[in-house]
Amino acid sequence: MVVSVTQGIQVSIEVTYQAEFSSPHQHHYVFTYKVIIENKSQHTYQLLRRKWEIFDAAESPKLIEGDGVVGQQPTLEPGESHTYVSGCNLKSGLGKMRGSYTMEKQIDGKLIEVDVPEFQMIANIFHN
Template identity: 55%
Template structure:
């Protein structure tokens, strides 16, 4: 698990290779990632948008941007957290993702960015 804290918001990420949804012969590798967003601040925050940078080990780079996460724009009270699971497909058996969430403090509508720590997606057989 990798973790980072930005402006009182902790983001933790765990990944898992999904062999049942992958087709190595067709250069299709599927990974799931679980993200926990924890509000350590004294202010209620809402996640508005997310941006991802996705890198395959062959040098391919993609950017993904959009509203919310898995169809939600969660409001996270102080001391509370929001967890979700999503996925990423790669053309190689190893890759990296990193990014940022755009959030707003509900008390004053100030917008800020929260770093999503860089994390690796590696098919387990590559670790042997």
């Protein structure tokens, strides 16, 4: 698990290679990642947007941007957390992702960029 904290917002990520949904001989590798966003600050924040950089050893880097996460724009009161699971397909069994969330402080509308820590996606193709 990788963790980063930006202005009291902690982002933790755990990645899993999904061998049962992957086809290495067809250059198709599936990974899921669980994200836990925890508000350890004294302010309420709403997650508005996400930005991801995806690096695949077999392709050029990709930039993905959009509203919210998995169709949601959660608001986190102090002490609250939001957990979601998403996925990424790679053409190689080796890649990484990193990014940021744009969050709005509810008391004054100030926007902050919360760092999403870089995590690696490495296929375990030597499983039984």
